[in-house]
Amino acid sequence: MNGTVTCRGLVYIYRLEGYDVVALGGVDLDIAPGESVALLGPSGSGKSTLLSLLAGLIRPAAGRATVGETDLAKASESDLARMRATEVGVVLQGAERNLLPYLTAEQNVRFAQRAARAHGVSAAELPAPRDVLALVGLLGVRGRLRQRPHELTPGERQRLALAVALAHKPGLLLADEPTSQLDSVARDEVIAALESVRRAGTTVVVVTHDPEVGAGMGRQVTIRDGRVGGEGRLGEEFAVVGRDGSVHLPPDVLAMLPPGTRLRVHPRPDGTVLLAPAHAAQPGSEVVPADEYEPEDDGTAYRRGQIVPDYSREVA
Ligand SMILES: Nc1ncnc2c1ncn2[C@@H]1O[C@H](COP(=O)(O)OP(=O)(O)OP(=O)(O)O)[C@@H](O)[C@H]1O
Known part of the structure; x- marks a missing residue:
């Protein structure tokens, strides 16, 4: 065996x-x-x-x-x-x-x-x-x-x-x-x-x-x-991260981030990674450092009144 x-x-x-x-x-x-x-x-x-x-x-x-x-x-x-x-x-x-x-x-x-x-x-x-x-x-x-x-x-x-x-x-x-x-x-x-x-x-x-x-x-x-x-x-x-670095998004997340969506990918000090769609930021607004987002229970993240979806995933 x-x-x-x-x-x-x-x-x-x-x-x-x-x-x-x-x-x-x-x-x-x-x-x-x-x-x-x-x-x-x-x-x-x-x-x-x-x-x-x-x-x-x-x-x-x-x-x-x-x-x-x-x-x-x-x-x-x-x-x-x-x-x-x-x-x-x-x-x-x-x-x-x-x-x-x-x-x-x-x-x-x-x-x-x-x-x-x-x-x-x-x-x-x-x-x-x-x-x-x-x-x-x-x-x-x-x-x-x-x-x-x-x-x-x-x-x-x-x-x-x-x-x-x-x-x-x-x-x-x-x-x-x-x-x-x-x-x-x-x-x-x-x-x-x-x-x-x-x-x-x-x-x-x-x-x-x-x-x-x-x-x-x-x-x-x-x-x-x-x-x-x-x-x-x-x-x-x-x-699961593939050998070429690709990640299959779960179907519900893919529905929110359709193919072609541009993402900002921010590793965070606590070991999680934030995927923030580029369109979530207002035109002309500054790029907010990832560790300044405050995730809420409902899956959104707030900073100074701006709503940015938080798709952070645990990295095992
Ligand atoms: N004998 C074959 N000749 C050509 N293409 C095939 C052959 N067998 C499978 N394929 C194709 O290979 C791909 C994978 O097929 P496979 O049967 O492994 O999938 P599956 O996940 O087991 O599907 P299912 O759940 O329907 O059984 C499909 O695109 C299928 O059309």
């Missing part, structure tokens, strides 16, 4: 009949072993592409990415196959795509262990299928072990897909939309299963549109326009 993820300036481009689609435009991201991370963000922002890269299913066009000891840009095809068989568990979107319909739940997990065995992992190193099914809450549910995927409820099927991805005890679990099309009860069971997996020491990275799933993960990383646009931890939101 390792489960570490490091991305530096990660770029991916889809090439389509004369067009280049830049799906990832420089992702910088570190994930520590045992973290649970939700990848959030608008449709088309690059979440699934990032997951596919971390799974070694596609190759970076530029930049660096490592998963555990594997350098995803330099690894050979067989290195990547070994990584998927031993280090990484992948849950594709749609539970059925991860399961063999004619095998029982227990047989599905056992079958998934074959790839690890083929890469030299001994039977003794692999978990018992029943333990994996217990981890995702499927053991002891009305004889579920002997049932085939179509005999399970949608939520149980999704948890079986998690169990199949965990069959070789990977350090990193990657799951694409594991709760789509589930009702709230089944979704909560999947969230609980993911938390059990994380507690057992596996790093969990989940692509999701569901805020409830996002909140169930320890860390929320928002992908916007192919980059890390923001982060949340313990309910607090942070903007």
Whole structure:
């Protein structure tokens, strides 16, 4: 088990009949072993592409990415196959795509262990299928072990897909939309299963549109326009400074400061930074030193009767 993820300036481009689609435009991201991370963000922002890269299913066009000891840009095809068989568990979107319909739940997990065995992992190193099914809450549910995927409820099927991805005890679990099309009860069971997996020491990275799933993960990383646009931890939101110094503004702030807005950027002695739109100052008025603004509770800052919005953000 390792489960570490490091991305530096990660770029991916889809090439389509004369067009280049830049799906990832420089992702910088570190994930520590045992973290649970939700990848959030608008449709088309690059979440699934990032997951596919971390799974070694596609190759970076530029930049660096490592998963555990594997350098995803330099690894050979067989290195990547070994990584998927031993280090990484992948849950594709749609539970059925991860399961063999004619095998029982227990047989599905056992079958998934074959790839690890083929890469030299001994039977003794692999978990018992029943333990994996217990981890995702499927053991002891009305004889579920002997049932085939179509005999399970949608939520149980999704948890079986998690169990199949965990069959070789990977350090990193990657799951694409594991709760789509589930009702709230089944979704909560999947969230609980993911938390059990994380507690057992596996790093969990989940692509999701569901805020409830996002909140169930320890860390929320928002992908916007192919980059890390923001982060949340313990309910607090942070903007993230990119390697070129750019910052994605949160949507509500972007509505106040549309693209093209000229800003004065003032570092302040207390460690915060003031972003003051140039249009906020009256024509011909002096530039007010940032540390002379007096922020008010309602988000404005006053000085000598002049109102200047205060967009100061904590710099962690
Ligand atoms: N196979 C493909 N060929 C060409 N372009 C693609 C392909 N797959 C994705 N893209 C494009 O790459 C960009 C990122 O797509 P991606 O699926 O990674 O985003 P996403 O955030 O996962 O979106 P969603 O939430 O809708 O699944 C989008 O502009 C998308 O249109």
